[in-house]
Amino acid sequence: MTSALTGGVFVTTSGTDELADLRQLADDIGVRSFDERIGRRGLPDDFDSVAWKNLQDAGLTRLTSDPESGGGPTESAVVLRALARHAVTVPLAETDVLAAWLAAKAGLAVPDRGPLTIAIGNTGARTVSGVPYAGAAGAVVVALRDGAALAVAITDPATVETGHNLGGEPRDTIAVPGDGLVTLDGAAEELARRGAWVRCIQALGALDAAVEFSVAHTREREQFGRPLSAFQAVQHTLASMAGEVERARAATELAVAAVAVHGFDSAQADYAVTVAKVVLGRVVPTVVTAAHQLHGAIGVTIEHRLWLATMRARSWIDEFGDTAWHARKLGRMALTAGDPWDFVVGAV
Structure with missing residues (x-):
């Protein structure tokens, strides 16, 4: 390259x-x-x-x-x-991987520069909540689900109500436009897959930060005249955290490779992203809990950098389908797979 x-x-x-x-x-x-x-x-x-x-x-x-x-x-x-x-x-993920892609697919024009965002709701809704960064976006791509189809439109970010997720990221409520909707058949699944893909990558980055912060904290913090990292129980916790994050990294890198080689609309990407979402959904609570235990009370305060990593990771794993939803989907894939071994090793 x-x-x-x-x-x-x-x-x-x-x-x-x-x-x-x-x-x-x-x-x-x-x-x-x-x-x-x-x-x-x-x-x-x-x-x-x-x-x-x-x-x-x-x-x-x-x-x-x-x-x-x-x-x-x-x-x-x-x-x-x-x-x-x-x-x-x-809102980099929202701008590039979600909003700009969906607008182009629907043949709708969005600004070439500046942040965009996406508002995902159901057909007939008058407002959409949980919209990332609506107040900062130059345009909002609205996607209203009707089964596998999407009704797509571009609107100004007319915020009805502001809000945020656990990690402080803006999550707002906007009004749905009454006209200008373009119907895209079969686009809902790819949009959800793209969203799950970016949230897995972001959650992995946040977990990396949580481990780094925990290692630094236990080296610097002393108890009974010794750094916390000298205690065997702390060492075991750090090693366990690192192992869990590497498990998440392997699943996420599989999803990245599947998309890079086969595209977001492929069966390979569908399988790999589903696996990654399930793995991250199990890893994040374990690593977050361990990180806060190692930091003690200081780690839960808004002034400390740890909460930015852990709370954003917790928020991201529930967006675009939570762990249970993706686990059920993975189970259905396994039941309909032709060769169980091929399914286990990802040869789909």
Whole structure:
């Protein structure tokens, strides 16, 4: 893969060194955002316009939806994970992987620059709740489900009510437009799969941060004249956390690879994303609980960086289908699989 920041666009093709460069660029933006917002977090957490501008100037906001970006799902996953690891409060996943894609599929125009968001509801609804970053978006792509079909429209972000998820990310309520709806048959499943895919990647980034914070805390904090990390029980907890996160990483990387090779609309992606959602749904509560136990009471305060990682991870695993929903789906896949062994090893 080659990579270069050319004319404000980070152009990439596949390759280990270039992905490392991209990861470093995204990490740099994330670290800068985190450091600049220390002590300024709240509920809800404000949209980080500075970080968004840095991402946009680097050409990282439309990696999958703009063919001229030179990027794709693999590059998008690298950036999404890095931003989640540093708790950057921007709607990158909503803009690129969800809203811009769905608007293009419906033949509807959205702004080329600036953040977008997506509002997913049911046909006949007059409002849609849980809309990410509605107050910051230049346009909202509304997707109303009717079975496997979607009625899609573009609307201004007329916020009816503001809100937030557990990790402080804006989750608002908007009014549904009365006209301009375009029907897309069979698009509902891919939209849900795309949403589950990005939330798995983001949750993995947040878990990475939770483990890093826990390792640093137990090394720095002393009890009975020794660092916490010197106690065997703490060492076992840290090792268990690391093992669980690696299990989540393996499942998530399978989902990224399936999408990169076969596309979001493939059976391979459907299988891999479902597996990842189930695995993350089981790993997140375990790692979150252990991280807060190691931090003690300090870890639950809004002033501490841990809650940004753990609470966002807890929120993300329940979006676009919770663990139980995906587990039932995986079970149905297993029952209808031709060869059980092929299903177990992912040869679908």
